[in-house]
Amino acid sequence: QVHLEESGGGLVQAGGSLRLSCVASGRTFSTYPMGWFRLAPGKEREFVGGISYSGTTTYYGDSVKGRFTISRDNAKETVYLQMNSVKPEDTAVYYCATSRSTYQTPDRPAVFSYWGQGTQVTVSS
Numbered sequence: 001q002v003h004l005e006e007s008g009g010g011l012v013q014a015g016g017s018l019r020l021s022c023v024a025s026g027r028t029f030s031t032y033p034m035g036w037f038r039l040a041p042g043k044e045r046e047f048v049g050g051i052s053y054s055g056t057t058t059y060y061g062d063s064v065k066g067r068f069t070i071s072r073d074n075a076k077e078t079v080y081l082q083m084n085s086v087k088p089e090d091t092a093v094y095y096c097a098t099s100r101s102t103y104q105t106p107d108r109p110a111v112f113s114y115w116g117q118g119t120q121v122t123v124s125s
Contacts, residue, residue: 009119020081022096030074033106038092050106093118
């Protein structure tokens with residue numbers, strides 16, 4: 001059974017940067033796409049973006065495009081979310097996620113079936 005554990009959250013000032021990590025275990029990491037979601041108080045869960053199993057293709061939600069970058073290290077079984085030029089509206093709990101099936105295209109929320117416990121990111125103005 002897949003297990004996902006996020007880390008790297010915290011408090012950051014607007015305009016700053018933060019990098020989140022998510023370590024996966026329990027199955028062959030390199031054959032599954034990975035993604036990031038976020039959930040802010042009073043809002044619906046938002047798809048931040050996804051990365052293909054090989055790391056060659058990424059997809060982003062409109063609200064983070066150009067500011068956030070997703071990458072992965074298959075040897076370390078880790079996916080990253082680099083957050084630059086953060087804004088107060090980026091404040092949320094961030095979750096990494098993965099799919100039930102291998103080699104899926106991670107371009108939409110429906111692809112993802114498993115989530116980690118989340119890490120809090122707070123952006124101060």
